[in-house]
Amino acid sequence: MSQSLQVSAYDALASVNVGPRGHSLLPGGFGKTMLAVGPWSPTAVRGEGWRIWDDTGRELVDLNATFTSNVHGNAHPVIVAAVTRAAANGMAFGLPNAYEIEHARRLVQRIASLDQVRFANSGTEALQLAVRLARARTGRSRVIVINGSYHGWGDSLLPTMGAKAERGIPAGTLAETEVVAFNDVAALRDTVSENPKQFAAILLDLLPNRIGMVPPSDAFLEEAMKLSRQHGIALVVDEVISFRLGYGGLTTARKVDADLVCLGKMIGGGLPIGALVGKPDWMAGLNPMHADVLEHGGTFSANPLSMAAGMATLDLLDEAALTHIGDLGQRFRDRLVEPLGRHGWAPRGQGSLCRLFPAFARDNAEILALQKRLWWALYERGVLVAKHGVCAISTVMDTDVIDRTADLIADAVEQLA
Template sequence: MTDATGSTTADVSFAAPIRKGPRGHLLLPGGFGRSTLSMGDSTPFVARGEGYRIWDNSGRELIDANNNFTVAVHGHAHPEIIEAAEGALRNGSSFGLPNPYEWDHAEVLLERLPWLDQVRYVNSGTEAVMTAIRVARAATGRDGTIMLKGSYHGTSDTALVAGGGNYLRGVPQGVIDDVTVLPLNDIDALREAVERDPERYATLVMDLLPNRAGLVSITPEFAAAARELTAAHEIALIFDEVISFRLGYNGLGAVYGIEPDMVTLGKVVGGGFPVGAVVGREELMRELSVEVPKFLEHGGTFSGNPVSMAAGAASLQLLDAASIDRLNSLGDQVRGSIEARVAPVGWEVRGRGSIFRPFVKGAERMDADLQRRLWWAAYERGVLLMQTNCAALSTPMTDEVVVDLGDRLTAAVLEVADRADG
């Protein structure tokens, strides 16, 4: 099917979004493949994407401010990323031998994280965090992990503990006991926990812009205290930059002027294909080296596969310092313009650089129903938000598109704020 401009539009011949199998059961638990994607029975699904736009199964065109939870920093089907991925794919998608794309990608990453030495690739951010924590435990001979309340670091057992509540279901008590969860930006609590029993902790894992904790920035003072305390007690400091890496050429840690011992990555570093990476100092990363006695067993059938590596390296090369600066300043502008219009109804816009999120002013959490209503209000105005209401800009977005996005989101916030008051 083609539209007036001659480009292909979505095939609208899909069946109802939630599908059942022949025995009447939903094909997927709850109807969806990821718990984060469920927006009720009428949740739309995607037909295709191009640049900053996507089309859903009804043919509706949307500005994609979700970008698969920040992954698609160059939008969808970027020609140079397609070319890189296809170039690799034509020679085979995965092998039981090392491939040169992995070295190429590691060179690109280490150029951006020059104080770190080595990279181990995995297939997701979850695996990256899980692996980095295990490296820290092995290197220090300690079991404890410190995390910050409400931060999301994927779905490994240890990582889930930071979420509390339902996140703890299915996590063994022994794992829960090994994790200390501290309030965000509370230097005294951090100092007290570390100094009470420094020998307990292998690592402090933190995200400098934790989305699920409300997209509140970690303060420079807290980040500096984290570096100082972990260094003093030989605790490995891990910055989880699975999302925040897109905010600075050398990651968000470098914007804070802090060099953690390991950085965990995912999302943008795979160019839209499955990826995760642990980047770390050689003294730590050597735990994964087969040349070391009792090295850590680590594999992953698809780890470092040529397609993810080639597409990821192309994506990173496109995401140069100038494009990051441009996206970040567009983010600052749109945040300011939305906030000026929603402040009178008691809302604010949180975030940093190219990532932002409308929020009830000063609230610690957003009510799940309100969050869902805002997502739908934006959807009905042609904007796809993350289901957490977070938005991420992409490089194909022009200044005009971002202004348009800001206007639509403002209208969506005003609608739900109005209804929340009433």
């Protein structure tokens, strides 16, 4: 297939615009790197159900779903009502609020192996807190991360993303992070065995998106669990994206004996959130009644609005809803396998998540370049995905929209080829 791709929207706009509507008020025109699909981007105006509209008047099928967060689509009436009630009741307080306890109750009911919750404002914060807890309890400083797994933008965990991501992180911090190859059981075993008393935590993602949405093997998970038990290393599972794949997330589905699970995105119902769910032994470091309590702040952590939106989201996401989006996801991938496969692309993922992956690409730079071009080809056809080709199916979709959208994706890939 030809590598000289041509997507008119991207190439033409590249020379004339800077950022969304040419805004020089934002560095490079963008508020975050994740949104930079080129030197220019449309801006969002409104969303309803599985549709959103941009400032050019274009209607888009929202498969981005705010980077997988909006599991019930945009402005779901039940979630809007819950947030409106919480807002009318005072927005946020300098006292504990009852929502926080009710949300926590839902999380530990879903992840039956864990007992306590601490809320934060993002997935990154939850992961940062997990690492601090692990270091404080073990008295060790080093952490093991899997090459290519994204765990947010905190200093300790970013080195998984390669040399470019290491800029601005002190050498001393980088030296505390050991990066192990994905699914390499021997490398994981050897790394720990060489000096087990150095490691505070092993970080795992059960469907790492940036690696290409392929699950870790049973053998890899078994080894991580064994090493963590043998050497008292915290096993930390990042379910910021994958929690929407099962009632108790993939931790429960794959029977992973995690000490700490980090959540975010979907559990906030579209509002900012992070959560650390853990075993009491590990969570004890956050008990303010203890003299050696760890520092964890966050003016808006556990704010009533995020809690209310999150609770409504979880209540709507029962087994029937999970089966519905899981079935739609399977149908979506099945319909894409052949037309994408013809051009070397693969619809990877599981359940309600799919990543449109250029399996023929030689390195990360080529993968990203291809996916940006696909993004624009899809945008021209009225479909919004994430910059990395991630598609997230929401409960408000049906077979009709899934089939039509899959056909538009097949057409876009055909055009790129």
